[in-house]
Amino acid sequence: MAASNSSKLFRVGRSILGGLSNNALGASRPSSQLADMDFRSQQTRTFIQMRTSLKVVDNSGAKRVMCIQALKGKKGARLGDVIVASVKEAHVGGKVKKGDVHYAVVVRAAMPRGRCDGSEVKFDDNAVVLINKQGEPIGTRVFGPVPHELRKKKHLKILSLAEQIA
């Protein structure tokens, strides 16, 4: 549907002035933003498995990574587990580049995870922090809330860097 829309817009742009086509493009932007919002509200509440795309919430330079291996669990990784991830999008001049393979800790997961007292916790999105082989974070800052379960998993450095602990 989007493809057909864009082709129509393109035709309009060609037939009339260029300025008009610019306007048409401007009008189409909110719809794409809305689609993005929809995607966020419908964040899949499943295990982190192979090909899961995750947000990176540190300043290592990566923006988006893809899970290529969950190091724990038969079905996949959950909140607090370590995965192997391939960098799909990265900032220019960061510590990591696109195509790099790194270890990462899942610090936020949309799938509910049981707590030690029997209650459950879940987050808005799926997010990771990149770590090196020794388990130390590659970046020097961590954004957003992280769960206190990371203490049990021995990721104390991430906990101390985090803004909020939930």
Next chain:
Amino acid sequence: MRLEKCWFCSSTVYPGHGIQFVRNDAKIFRFCRSKCHKNFKMKRNPRKVKWTKAYRRLHGKDMTQDSTFEFERKRNRPERYDRNVTENTLAAIKKIDKVRVDREARHHAKRMKPKKAQLQREAARELEQNISMVKAPGALQQDPSLTLPIKVKVSKPEKVDNRMEE
């Protein structure tokens, strides 16, 4: 252990119960049961849902201002343990709870009591408006068409005892 309040219905969330949702701005939403969680996911406003505490408070159904609520407030300063203080607190909890329950019962009774003066005023107004429909007893006796036809009791013959003789 801290007893939290449910975000939706304001009931107490005991340890090990319910689910908590952490938004990306680190705001924590605690829910006592799946009913409240589902209502939150449906984006319902607790002030508009009749069974929540928020609705009842807003619409004057429950007692809102009372000195007994002061004791149950959330305090962020940890109290230093003292045996005597703890003993006194435990004794006071029972007393305060009794006072609160009594006051709530009184509030409820007061709310349920019909407004006597208003009812009387309404009755008086109705009587004044429809006084023409009421006939004096003398007029009723003179004109039999105004009275309902009197039913005359017809005495039935007594049932004959016709039991089977043995």
